[in-house]
Amino acid sequence: MLKEVRARRAMSRFKWILVLAIAVSGAVHSRTNAEEKLPQFVEDPVVSNNPNQSVPLAAVVTFKANQPVETTITLTEGEHRWEFTYDAARKAEKGLPVIGFRPDRKHELVVSIKNAGGEIASSEPLTFQSPKLPSDPAEFPKIAIATSDSKMAEPGFRLFNPRRRIPRQTQAGNEQEREFGESFGMLLMVDQAGTPVWFYKTDSRIAGFNYMDNGHILYVTADYRLVEIDMLGNEIRSWYASQRPQGKSTATPVETLTFHHDADLLDNGNVLALSSERRKIENYYTSEYEADAPRQDQWVMGDRAVEFTPGGKIVWSWKAFDHLSSRRIGYETFSHYWQRRGFPDTIDWSHANEITKLDDDSVLINFRYLSAVVKVDRKTGEILWIFGEPSGWSKELQSKLIQLQGDARWSWHQHAPTFTSRGTLLLFDNGNYRARPFNEPTSLAKTWSRAVEYELDEKTLTAKQVWTSETADEEKVVTIAMGSASETPEKGNILVGYGAILDPSQVHKVSWKTRSQIGQMTRCREYTHTTPAKIVWDLRLEPTGGNPKIGWNIFGCIPVSSLQP
Template sequence: MGPPKGEACSGGLCLFLTMGVPIITLAGRGLFSRIVARANFRGAFAMPARLSLLLAAGAIAGAADFTQPPRIAPNPNPQAPLAAVLRFAASEPVETVITVSGGGAPHQLRYGMDRKPQEGLPVLGMRAGRRHLIEVAIRDARGRVTKAPAALEYTPPPLPPGMPPIRVSAPLKERMEPGFTIISVRTLSPTLGLLVAIDAEGEIVWLYRTGSRISDFERRRNGNVLLCTLDFEILEIDMLGNTVARWYARGRPKGAGEGIAVDTMTFHHEIDELPNGNLLALGTSVREIADYYTSETDAGAPRKAQRVMGDQVVEFTRAGKVVWKWDAFDHLDPFRIGYETFSGYWERRGFPGVVDWSHANNLLYDERDDSILISFRYQSAIVKVDHKTGRVVWILGKPEGWAGRFQDRLFRAVGNTRWFHHQHAPFPTPGGTMLVFDNGNYQASPFEPPLPPSKTYSRAVEYRLEEKKRTARQIWESESGPGPDSVVSVAMGNAEKMPRTGNILVSYGALLDRPGDKWESGAGRWTRIREYTHTHPPRLVWEAVIRGADPSGKEAWQSFCSTRWPSLAP
């Protein structure tokens, strides 16, 4: 066959125009199929054929080439079994674009010139047991693209046993935030830690398993993942599941272990990375307090000396050196208790005889003003702390019960504002508002009588804060009251605003099957993750329900938190 119309060939070298861009095909070189030059040579074919070929030869001079062809192999680490590893060698540093198709919508993985493809690039986002096509292209420093001549084929193994049963519906799929939903999945087993990534159809396309329950996870700027486990450890892993770094709390009950010891009693719930590369984590300290409460329902119950656990915020270097520490005992009132202070939370985690005063469950560093937001569940309060001085800047939440010295730091609700209770995960939005996941538990503080679960509901809620005036106005919520579609989350959960669509992604934590008249710790048996439009009223865009079929109630699936990543690659 002759060359296509508009194409000039000589000695296996062909030049033709597509959309005004010269495409050079080297039929005689099997290592790559085409190079796309950035230049726009309009009218090139009006030139003599010899001149056109000379231009083509100049366009490819020095372009990156595959010196070893791409090949793909299973990930050798069984902790991330759906991932694969792509290797090749190039004639110079290149950017790599991997296109994955064959299981759901095609997607791309992009790796920069700092990555060495001969050492392996993760291939991610593939469905278990499905055949996928893997196309590879490289781009050199001058912007020219070389594409591998043929797609590779790869089929990941089946899902391992014990994976969460996920059911997805998408009433407004066309309005979804693009990307993959990453979920910290929990069961009743303390020895199963599980992160999963699901696509828009709810198929698991990446997973990581470890031997200790995972709470929070955060993505580092280099694409690695930081996570906090029930063993009072913080791990940094790459997307192939390899442990890159490990830290543990020096005061944990099980003592020393692998990794670097950090001077705090525990690591729990939350981890964050600061712009300077240091890590910020929740820790704890214990103090013995005389004449302390013994009941959260009877103010007149006999008091006694109690060992009380309070929260710390610990900043430490990657070498494990603590460079900043904030202790709630030094800044808040330990006699302002909350419901579940005497629920045995820390006793179940290896600290007998210790009661749980503040129960922080989230922290977030705000680079805009060098501050830290800390969510205290049992205080039903979010506290802003000045990172430089440690001073409490303000306290957001129901103002009752705070001592006189805190009054100038409390917010006042304005308009039709309803406060949160036993909340999780404050999320400052780009618009200057604050999203909160409001578990809505108890709807009261000691020693007020609590509402039963059947008369409460959980929601995502957004407030507009006037920090100088200390006013908070509720401007959006996912649910507006108990109803046929409302749920009660007894623990965990988060809410985030999506960057492209402005939708709100809500993870509902641990949900009760049938909310009754009594609050029970650890009673959540299922979960859901929902994406709503940021409208009045909100509309349901997408939902993932994780729920087992065991009618005995012995099976539980919960989500500590979830987020949406635009890509599984950095």
């Protein structure tokens, strides 16, 4: 009897211990499962220099997590704080790009990961010492901020492309002078204070460029290539004109003579670009100053617009020679533009510098030497209208000319026409020559450049000026080449890139024919869209070095709201 009682007690204790063990085991197992569900760093984050040396103010963060995660990298430096978020498709093991570093400063980074359930884990702070800017005066421009109104200026950044130049005794220049400029390409982004936060260097001068929503940049080179890069400077895609003088490239070939000035990536994935064609024209001009100068057969370069697939197949083409009169010329036709670029004995007729596909499927092309903006029906190739100085057009095109109302003046040798959010036409008016051959040009020192806006009525083919950057007390400058004007997205200000400004202290000493002998500088200036306009941001690229001084200019300047690595 006593043994039975003891046995039952022993069994009862055993059952209790067994239940307790099962409970403890379940709790441990549950806790282990819960811990496994939390995001964790299997390999801790590491920040390292961008392996692509073409973009030094950038870094790469790598780590490994225990599950798919969304990543946020928060960066701080002094009063600056910014962050980037990467979805789970971005593989951190391969490296997450980080940009926005100000030069020669210590930055702190914190990496946070979030899983599908919303649980978050964060790393210990990392530090990154950004490199200094290049000290060689031939490798980086001198940046000066004259005005920066943080309340009225557009927030974010400005992107432009510094181009270097030394004075030349002739417009064509010698081989060394040309090589100095053409072998250097740069894209540079600064903050409101004018501090560089990103720059990219390459070995061919950059003309037009476009910053895309995905953070990539498409640009045009002096050796007739189109290149798409990401913000680490990695080449995503590139194309080249297969008939170019330089010969073959590793890029995708496109059956055309050149790529120049401007190109856009379209929504359908194709590329719209400016190219050229060369024709031999009989009994053509030999001078733009002397109407009675002897005529002769000439190789003449005209513009060609092309749309091509990512694989390089041309699917649309429009040739200026077929739609505009090649006998209507502008000043600088004989400026040796194409001779300097590999086409001997070829003169420059139309000189397009901007192409844009519009929402109605038409195409807007800007012809600098013709001082005309032309709208083209993409389906038929027909010219819909011409906005520009009205003299000398053929009879067939007279009905296409837009009439400028009031006492406003026409733009001359303009750049970067674009339609604003108000539907108006905004452009940069270089104001060069203010005449067309064979009328006497206005003295160089008595011309100046500006941004200007027109209201167009496309039904009545009339226009009126509604805004200009000109003010009574503004320092007037002559931008001899390039330039841009664009509307900022938040403030609605007008950001103006002044291209290649002739040295204001020397401009009175030269003529249109000798202007290449003096130095150049440039500026990016932001104006309020008011009358009169007010300057709220003003950056200048000043000469560097000496004997001779290196001048800096830009093709254009555009606003960038936020960094997208």
